Amino acid sequence: MSETTTLDVTGWTCPAPLRDRPRVVMGHGGGGALSAELVQHLFAPAFGGEVLAQMGDAAAVTLGGARLAFSTDSYVVRPLFFPGGDIGDLAVNGTVNDLAMAGARAAYLSCGFILEEGVEMSVVARVARSMGAAARAAGVEIATGDTKVVETGHGDGIYVNTAGIGLIPDGVDLRAQRVVPGDVVIVSGEIGLHGVAIMSVREGLEFGVDIESDCAALGGLVEAMLAVTSDLHVLRDPTRGGVAAALNEIAAASGTGVVLQEGKVPIPDPVANACAILGLDPLYVANEGKLVAFVPREHADAVLDAMRAHPLGRRAAVIGEAVESHPGLVVARTGLGGTRVVDLPLGEQLPRIC
Amino acid sequence: MKYIEEFQDPELARRLLDDIHATVTRPWALMEVCGGQTHTIIRHGIDQLLPDQVELIHGPGCPVCVTPLEVIDKALEIASRPDVIFCSFGDMLRVPGTGRDLFQVRSEGGDVRVVYSPLDALKIARQNPGKEVVFFGIGFETTAPPNAMTVHQARKLGIRNFSLLVSHVRVPPAIEAIMQSPSCRVQGFLAAGHVCSVMGMGEYPGLAARHRVPIVVTGFEPLDILEGVRHAVRQLERGEHTVDNAYARAVRPEGNPAAIAMLEDVFEVTDRAWRGIGVIPDSGWRLSERYREHDAEHRFSVTDITTREPAECRSGEVLQGLIKPNQCEAFGTTCTPRNPLGATMVSSEGACAAYYLYRRLDLTPVRATDPIARTAPLEASPVV
Amino acid sequence: MCLAVPGRVVEIAEENGTRMATVDFGGVVKEVCLEYLPDLQVGEYAIVHVGFALQRLDEESAKQTLELFAQLGMLQEEFGDPWEQAAEAGGAPWPFEDDESDTVADPAVVGPVDGGHVSREARQ
Numbered sequence: 001m002s003e004t005t006t007l008d009v010t011g012w013t014c015p016a017p018l019r020d021r022p023r024v025v026m027g028h029g030g031g032g033a034l035s036a037e038l039v040q041h042l043f044a045p046a047f048g049g050e051v052l053a054q055m056g057d058a059a060a061v062t063l064g065g066a067r068l069a070f071s072t073d074s075y076v077v078r079p080l081f082f083p084g085g086d087i088g089d090l091a092v093n094g095t096v097n098d099l100a101m102a103g104a105r106a107a108y109l110s111c112g113f114i115l116e117e118g119v120e121m122s123v124v125a126r127v128a129r130s131m132g133a134a135a136r137a138a139g140v141e142i143a144t145g146d147t148k149v150v151e152t153g154h155g156d157g158i159y160v161n162t163a164g165i166g167l168i169p170d171g172v173d174l175r176a177q178r179v180v181p182g183d184v185v186i187v188s189g190e191i192g193l194h195g196v197a198i199m200s201v202r203e204g205l206e207f208g209v210d211i212e213s214d215c216a217a218l219g220g221l222v223e224a225m226l227a228v229t230s231d232l233h234v235l236r237d238p239t240r241g242g243v244a245a246a247l248n249e250i251a252a253a254s255g256t257g258v259v260l261q262e263g264k265v266p267i268p269d270p271v272a273n274a275c276a277i278l279g280l281d282p283l284y285v286a287n288e289g290k291l292v293a294f295v296p297r298e299h300a301d302a303v304l305d306a307m308r309a310h311p312l313g314r315r316a317a318v319i320g321e322a323v324e325s326h327p328g329l330v331v332a333r334t335g336l337g338g339t340r341v342v343d344l345p346l347g348e349q350l351p352r353i354c
Numbered sequence: 355m356k357y358i359e360e361f362q363d364p365e366l367a368r369r370l371l372d373d374i375h376a377t378v379t380r381p382w383a384l385m386e387v388c389g390g391q392t393h394t395i396i397r398h399g400i401d402q403l404l405p406d407q408v409e410l411i412h413g414p415g416c417p418v419c420v421t422p423l424e425v426i427d428k429a430l431e432i433a434s435r436p437d438v439i440f441c442s443f444g445d446m447l448r449v450p451g452t453g454r455d456l457f458q459v460r461s462e463g464g465d466v467r468v469v470y471s472p473l474d475a476l477k478i479a480r481q482n483p484g485k486e487v488v489f490f491g492i493g494f495e496t497t498a499p500p501n502a503m504t505v506h507q508a509r510k511l512g513i514r515n516f517s518l519l520v521s522h523v524r525v526p527p528a529i530e531a532i533m534q535s536p537s538c539r540v541q542g543f544l545a546a547g548h549v550c551s552v553m554g555m556g557e558y559p560g561l562a563a564r565h566r567v568p569i570v571v572t573g574f575e576p577l578d579i580l581e582g583v584r585h586a587v588r589q590l591e592r593g594e595h596t597v598d599n600a601y602a603r604a605v606r607p608e609g610n611p612a613a614i615a616m617l618e619d620v621f622e623v624t625d626r627a628w629r630g631i632g633v634i635p636d637s638g639w640r641l642s643e644r645y646r647e648h649d650a651e652h653r654f655s656v657t658d659i660t661t662r663e664p665a666e667c668r669s670g671e672v673l674q675g676l677i678k679p680n681q682c683e684a685f686g687t688t689c690t691p692r693n694p695l696g697a698t699m700v701s702s703e704g705a706c707a708a709y710y711l712y713r714r715l716d717l718t719p720v721r722a723t724d725p726i727a728r729t730a731p732l733e734a735s736p737v738v
Numbered sequence: 739m740c741l742a743v744p745g746r747v748v749e750i751a752e753e754n755g756t757r758m759a760t761v762d763f764g765g766v767v768k769e770v771c772l773e774y775l776p777d778l779q780v781g782e783y784a785i786v787h788v789g790f791a792l793q794r795l796d797e798e799s800a801k802q803t804l805e806l807f808a809q810l811g812m813l814q815e816e817f818g819d820p821w822e823q824a825a826e827a828g829g830a831p832w833p834f835e836d837d838e839s840d841t842v843a844d845p846a847v848v849g850p851v852d853g854g855h856v857s858r859e860a861r862q
Contacts, residue, residue: 277768340396355783358743369807494740548742
């Protein structure tokens with residue numbers, strides 16, 4: 001070691017800023033800030049239209065006097081088959097859930113397949129059977145579809161797109177804009193299961209863990225909640241970006257702050273420990289069978305009871321509330337009594353070493 | 355004993371905090387060296403629970419953040435080659451080099467893969483004999499032994515298509531450099547426990563004596579951090595400056611001899627630039643001559659890439675606790691977590707990134723005892 | 739620097755001449771290289787970083803540390819409750835009344851928290 005080291009503080013420098021990205025990067029599909037910007041700054045101005053501006057999981061539209069929820073989602077999960085599910089039931093449940101977050105029971109789905117030349121027919125069959133079973137379980141009919149094939153190397157075996165429509169019951173109006181300070185935040189169960197299950201079988205990260213994806217259709221749970229009161233304020237399924245992204249989106253859209261009681265968020269030990277090893281925060285890990293609800297305080301107890309009486313809501317818990325202060329921001333109160341900001345993730349969460 | 359939950363217990367944390375509150379009588383500035391410790395502090399809000407008099411200065415111990423721009427530019431160049439599979443720890447992908455990052459390289463067709471362990475990269479090399487597999491070997495003394503073992507194995511097993519792009523850094527020279535700065539405000543150090551698990555504590559008594567600072571080897575759970583602070587404050591209040599081990603369950607004075615021997619075989623000490631800070635003599639490791647064949651810099655002839663870091667940000671001063679992040683002109687304007695300039699904004703727990711978040715909340719831990727904060731109070735500001 | 743996590747060795751095996759272990763991190767299992775701790779035994783805990791066991795964890799020392807923490811409070815009784823002072827002075831301004839959030843619903847419904855788990859049983 002040199003004994004003569006002197007730091008010249010004035011000479012300490014750092015690099016020029018990285019400007020906006022000229023190409024699409026993975027983070028644009030990560031459900032975080034990059035995704036939001038892509039939609040807001042590129043797609044929305046190009047498309048125009050008032051319905052798109054709702055920016056919910058599903059659009060609420062009125063057609064021939066009926067209020068419909070309408071949504072679409074594409075599935076590019078890798079690997080295709082993972083503990084607790086596969087791309088097929090994911091594609092059905094994902095769109096069913098997007099409709100459920102608008103309060104609608106899914107009625108009809110479309111499906112579009114993009115198949116890679118050379119993929120085994122048995123794999124396609126397995127995915128199709130899985131979609132059929134998931135649709136029957138969710139009480140939705142796959143009514144139309146399309147298949148395209150791309151050359152070897154231009155796809156990951158199978159990509160699936162699904163779109164869906166369903167009726168929104170009278171009196172139901174689920175939008176982030178309805179959230180007011182005092183609303184109680186409820187999560188329907190243990191978080192992080194889907195994301196950790198997928199990571200456990202992803203190349204380069206493989207680990208053994210005895211958990212499965214929570215992939216499930218939430219239409220029934222939402223119906224049970226709406227049976228208590230139609231006056232729920234907003235529902236969101238915390239998929240990409242996890243609970244943190246869902247709460248941030250709601251905070252930003254509603255102009256309220258959100259306070260999270262960190263110790264009350266149900267996190268299974270294997271999820272917590274997998275996250276500890278990889279340096280991830282469970283709040284940012286994806287879910288596929290959970291929802292976050294903002295409920296008027298006076299209905300919170302009854303809604304919570306109804307959720308716990310449903311098989312998909314047995315571990316439902318109150319995790320926080322909407323507040324007047326720090327609008328647009330999510331703040332967590334830690335187990336030791338400190339606070340931290342739970343920011344919107346930028347893109348996909350990456351394993352850290354530090 | 356699981357060694358985790360036990361060291362997060364709120365009741366014991368309260369006892370440690372009580373003790374610290376009862377001990378402290380005047381302001382002290384401590385630096386936690388390691389980014390992992392900064393993470394724990396922010397994650398649990400520990401800084402808000404300490405007495406006002408105890409100021410924690412977040413040190414330069416995030417290896418991802420201090421990796422110099424020049425090395426990242428070399429990585430980008432290598433990763434862009436069509437014959438290369440470039441493997442890296444995940445958090446390295448979003449650190450910008452000149453004009454782009456590894457994500458961008460991937461979007462341009464580069465084969466960039468995230469791995470958990472350098473051994474995973476070696477496995478990829480064996481599975482892809484027709485490709486050059488490069489692992490981005492960054493990190494402190496904790497990460498250096500795994501990387502050293504991997505390159506050692508590659509040589510032993512004759513895996514010729516595996517190489518390492520090395521930018522390892524060493525902690526004690528950084529502490530030395532911080533303490534030698536005339537304007538340094540740091541009065542005590544929480545040393546990085548896992549670095550000491552490997553290297554032992556032998557390098558610290560000299561540092562503590564030379565600069566008259568307490569150095570407390572500190573772990574990473576909340577109780578560990580509090581115990582580190584407690585030891586440091588106790589020493590400072592008593593006018594002592596010795597080396598304490600507050601992480602005895604994982605740190606032996608001699609460290610891990612097998613790992614140290616491997617480091618000495620595979621690496622040699624070199625000067626190393628730290629992003630936003632500058633060159634610190636003897637603060638890095640590079641592959642030794644024996645392992646030249648597995649040195650990516652030579653294999654891909656990128657040794658001539660030199661990048662000057664333009665003078666815009668003042669993260670060096672921030673790291674030393676000389677200025678608050680918001681006193682830098684670039685803060686929140688040309689430098690944000692999205693477009694970070696220096697190390698302290700690259701890491702989500704870096705002093706600047708943390709400040710950026712808290713500024714939005716107006717919860718910035720401004721301390722009455724802090725002369726800087728008094729002269730330049732934070733205004734409440736709208737959401738950025 | 740260095741996300742390193744304690745794990746327990748459940749199995750040890752040679753792999754290509756390298757000593758490898760299956761290590762359990764509370765329900766998460768990974769393969770870990772033991773070359774730097776060649777005498778680590780099944781059942782022991784070690785600090786693991788990026789797939790390598792770097793140092794053995796000493797249970798006796800851990801217990802002593804925790805006992806020391808537990809005893810700290812006994813000496814502090816006479817100082818009043820500095821925790822409360824700290825919470826007021828050092829804590830961040832909290833946007834709502836303390837513990838209000840614990841009563842957003844029926845506190846019994848929310849239940850106590852145990853290691854991040856919400857305990858349903860606590861309702862009864």
